[in-house]
Amino acid sequence: MFKVNDNYLKLPGSYLFSTVGRKQREYQAAHPDKKVIRLSIGDVTQPLAPVILEALHSAVDEMGNAETFRGYAPDLGYEFLRNAIADNDYKARGCDISADEIFVSDGAKCDCSNIQEIFSLDNKIAVCDPVYPVYVDSNVMAGRTGTYDKNTEIWSDVIYMPCTADNNFTPEIPKETPDLIYLCFPNNPTGATVNKAQLQEWVDYANKVGAVILYDAAYEAYISEEDVPHSIYECDGARTCAIEMRSFSKNAGFTGVRLGFTVIPKELKAEDVSLHALWTRRHGTKYNGAPYIIQRAGEAVYSEGGKEQLKAQVAYYMNNARYIYNGLKEAGYTVSGGVNAPYIWLKTPGNMTSWEFFDYLLGNANVVGTPGSGFGPSGEHYFRLTAFGSYESTVEAIDRIKAMKL
């Protein structure tokens, strides 16, 4: 008789954003007259930039012609895209990353949940707390996290690195030595960042203890301050300890287009086994590449027109971020984030739990946000709002929150 992977059964509840979505739909169904505004899931709302639309149309035309039709893509992705990434995201910032160290994929969510697969099940992970839930959940499914304590919401075999107001929402080197360290800067959900010297400390630490940093830089396009690194490869020694994951979802509005990539430097090895070789094998065996037309859209992101149009798109969302940040401050909330990231992180008023505030906000302002506790135990009593709505709906949501009785 077959048996299931019972690690799945250890997962408490459903995936955070599925629950948020379900609660919103239930509320809307019960109150069809209310206009609910979503500032919850980090989903973009602005249409694709004209340069990207042009690239998509042109690639579709190529697929209609036998001479230019493309079947299976190369395992690591098309060179035109990997070259554009290497030149613009890395070489232009002084990072020594070559095109054949870049693996194109259908998104950072897939990559950051699949990357754990090339590591031993004995490896111990460290995560920022709070953080994007996929890091922990994917390790739960693999059986790497031990047992779950329902009261503390803590996994016995995960090293949590609390990011709270006390440490300005940036993690400290943990007491126990991890094998795999998930870092995400600008952080989802807090919007916090580290400067280059702080990130260098993490790289030095990882090299010293033989850990791998899994660096999620999905929000790097939102960095506005000078001293904040866009890539971990800006730090010395990162080539021997760091894997970087990137997404086109947030810098180019590709949440529904699906494109991302992972960088694995060739020096990154456990004894003489190269992680680059293992991930190559995984791509070759378990994946078949992002669609050709989507890879052409990714290439357009790096064109002169693409850069200009997307800079304007990022500025549009960051204008929302400022509106949310300032509006909540005025209303008396304790707020952070929103400067180098499209996320605003707020303390729930009156010591409400995160889910209590979720229900309160939905019921009283008809605004959907994301409960901080869904991102880890230290997220309790916090709440995330995103800047990815339209300007009009963002203004309306914040005005409603300001008018809301606490």
Place this chain on the structure above:
Amino acid sequence: MFKVNDNYLKLPGSYLFSTVGRKQREYQAAHPDKKVIRLSIGDVTQPLAPVILEALHSAVDEMGNAETFRGYAPDLGYEFLRNAIADNDYKARGCDISADEIFVSDGAKCDCSNIQEIFSLDNKIAVCDPVYPVYVDSNVMAGRTGTYDKNTEIWSDVIYMPCTADNNFTPEIPKETPDLIYLCFPNNPTGATVNKAQLQEWVDYANKVGAVILYDAAYEAYISEEDVPHSIYECDGARTCAIEMRSFSKNAGFTGVRLGFTVIPKELKAEDVSLHALWTRRHGTKYNGAPYIIQRAGEAVYSEGGKEQLKAQVAYYMNNARYIYNGLKEAGYTVSGGVNAPYIWLKTPGNMTSWEFFDYLLGNANVVGTPGSGFGPSGEHYFRLTAFGSYESTVEAIDRIKAMKL
């Protein structure tokens, strides 16, 4: 110090088609004057059908407009596509499958390599031998296959079901009881099929012993004979024992477009744990959906125009299949397949090993095929040619093979 997943290190050599590709490139580099024809990897060559191009263009336009822009897709895929699949692939054939039992993905390769993840590592798999290498390789990576014997090319914990000329290339119920049974009909690489009564035996067997059938129906569009089932759900009782995986790659030329789906009936359970719920959780946590524009292209496959245009495309490839089959017969080869599948399976001449014949064919006829041994130990001394080339190159390849001295 971090450690790697050493199951990866057990894999012999690189992924089959990566090796085939490398050998072809090396030969071409050494003989730049030779026109090499590829009848190896199952990659299509005909351009996308007009109806599909239209759907793609129109969906791209939608993404350029704030009112019709789409971000993250629903976890299971868009309803318009899941409804079209349920109606056309299942209800129209009398199969009781509903839209919410269908999980849209970026292809059958991903699904059939990821599906093992929801099962216990203790489960024992059974595979046809020869078969598509991804089933075994993905289980090797997960650690489910025991040790590899280099001489016999056999994994200690895999149940092999030899498919040879003796049993007309169809598997027999194995002596040892498996937990997970991978079946692929029409089979890749042999092109063999089973009739409905034979498939019913497998369903009855799986229900009796409590096994799950992982049914890969990627080639169902190529079935030309009446009594060959297109879906395992044509059999009674399949809803309690079978998962079906489908691809748009071969029926609609989507190898570079990337779309597929997996069906998990809600009755399929281990005690009271529903596999549908586990796969839902995996989709929600580790995947972010196929691109919206690609899902619209998938919908167009089921339109009246799509059906007509794709029927012509399948007929085009099957005309190639007939040319290959008949040509090889005339040249004295022992040949099977090619009637309900775009694959022709031939016995290597003069007792050559599969890789010897690969080199011989490449060197003497400048034709690339796929060595049968790459699909499993019982594929040794066999060879696969595909009908996915253009008609002109297929004719030229077969004429060269006919002229080749053996």
